Amino acid sequence: MQADPATWPSAGSVDPEQACPVAPVVDIVFSRWTTPILWTLNYQGRQRFIELQRRIGSITPKVLTQRLRQLERDGLVVRTYHPEVPPRVEYEISDLGRSLAPLFAHLAEWATSHLDDVEQARRAYDGNPAATRPSAVPDAGSVMSTANR
Amino acid sequence: MQADPATWPSAGSVDPEQACPVAPVVDIVFSRWTTPILWTLNYQGRQRFIELQRRIGSITPKVLTQRLRQLERDGLVVRTYHPEVPPRVEYEISDLGRSLAPLFAHLAEWATSHLDDVEQARRAYDGNPAATRPSAVPDAGSVMSTANR
DNA sequence: CAGGATCCCTTGGGATACTG
DNA sequence: CAGTATCCCAAGGGATCCTG
Numbered sequence: 122m123q124a125d126p127a128t129w130p131s132a133g134s135v136d137p138e139q140a141c142p143v144a145p146v147v148d149i150v151f152s153r154w155t156t157p158i159l160w161t162l163n164y165q166g167r168q169r170f171i172e173l174q175r176r177i178g179s180i181t182p183k184v185l186t187q188r189l190r191q192l193e194r195d196g197l198v199v200r201t202y203h204p205e206v207p208p209r210v211e212y213e214i215s216d217l218g219r220s221l222a223p224l225f226a227h228l229a230e231w232a233t234s235h236l237d238d239v240e241q242a243r244r245a246y247d248g249n250p251a252a253t254r255p256s257a258v259p260d261a262g263s264v265m266s267t268a269n270r
Numbered sequence: 271m272q273a274d275p276a277t278w279p280s281a282g283s284v285d286p287e288q289a290c291p292v293a294p295v296v297d298i299v300f301s302r303w304t305t306p307i308l309w310t311l312n313y314q315g316r317q318r319f320i321e322l323q324r325r326i327g328s329i330t331p332k333v334l335t336q337r338l339r340q341l342e343r344d345g346l347v348v349r350t351y352h353p354e355v356p357p358r359v360e361y362e363i364s365d366l367g368r369s370l371a372p373l374f375a376h377l378a379e380w381a382t383s384h385l386d387d388v389e390q391a392r393r394a395y396d397g398n399p400a401a402t403r404p405s406a407v408p409d410a411g412s413v414m415s416t417a418n419r
Numbered sequence: 420c421a422g423g424a425t426c427c428c429t430t431g432g433g434a435t436a437c438t439g
Numbered sequence: 440c441a442g443t444a445t446c447c448c449a450a451g452g453g454a455t456c457c458t459g
Binding site: 153154179181184187255 | 442443459
């Protein structure tokens with residue numbers, strides 16, 4: 122799939138967020154846990170807090186709450202509180218959140234078709250120290266999972 | 271690799287990367303500066319270090335180097351070193367990097383059509399404290415500018 | 420159950436000064 | 440010019456414990 126610059130909307134000025142129109146979206150949608158949350162919510166439908174937590178797995182309640190709160194504030198997720206005993210809260214994706222679905226699909230598509238290339242490029246880079254290249258990569262393989270202790 | 275709920279592991283924990291196929295892509299492409307860099311590189315074409323820095327604006331050379339290095343390692347950017355005096359280095363987007371263009375376009379599209387909704391949702395959320403809602407947002411509007419001192 | 424309260428650690432990123 | 444080397448900060452996250 123080729124891509125000429127013409128398909129890229131014009132880059133405006135020079136501020137970080139303004140040099141790139143997609144930057145704001147990144148802030149909203151792409152943090153460590155937001156995509157798994159949105160993904161799960163989108164595919165598994167409405168579910169309660171603890172279900173979400175179990176499905177996503179290694180996320181802690183604190184963080185799940187934080188992200189959920191942010192997603193709710195941004196209108197991507199709808200929170201429903203049931204005043205019962207014990208309390209029950211359900212989360213579901215909103216229409217706005219659902220509007221991201223094609224985007225996610227697109228992303229997943231790119232992943233399946235190009236992730237290998239990235240891996241390969243990494244191995245090539247790591248395994249073959251070109252002389253015209255700076256000594257070392259400062260923060261090279263930082264794909265480590267911070268998800269255990 | 272599609273996400274079929276039936277294939278999801280039911281026992282044990284699920285890593286964020288496995289709960290959501292797009293997570294790895296996020297790691298690679300969406301950090302604070304990567305999108306502006308890729309965007310500029312793609313739209314403005316091959317350019318040298320300092321041009322990139324000036325175009326992107328507030329990025330520091332250290333960070334620009336770090337991101338550039340990572341992007342190069344991941345095969346999204348190509349670095350060309352010219353052994354001259356003074357040294358000259360040019361960066362350009364690779365084919366792999368270019369393959370992200372439609373994705374970015376899609377992202378930008380979403381931005382223009384839905385960013386307002388997000389803003390609106392935020393104002394509604396902030397301005398209208400529903401009683402069924404937890405007291406406050408822990409890290410609500412964390413769009414803090416860490417960009418100057 | 421759904422989170423709030425704390426404490427702590429890792430990291431991306433910023434500022435400044437300095438080489439090849 | 441194109442980085443390097445330090446030092447430093449803030450924020451996202453993680454672990455634990457506690458409560459409406």
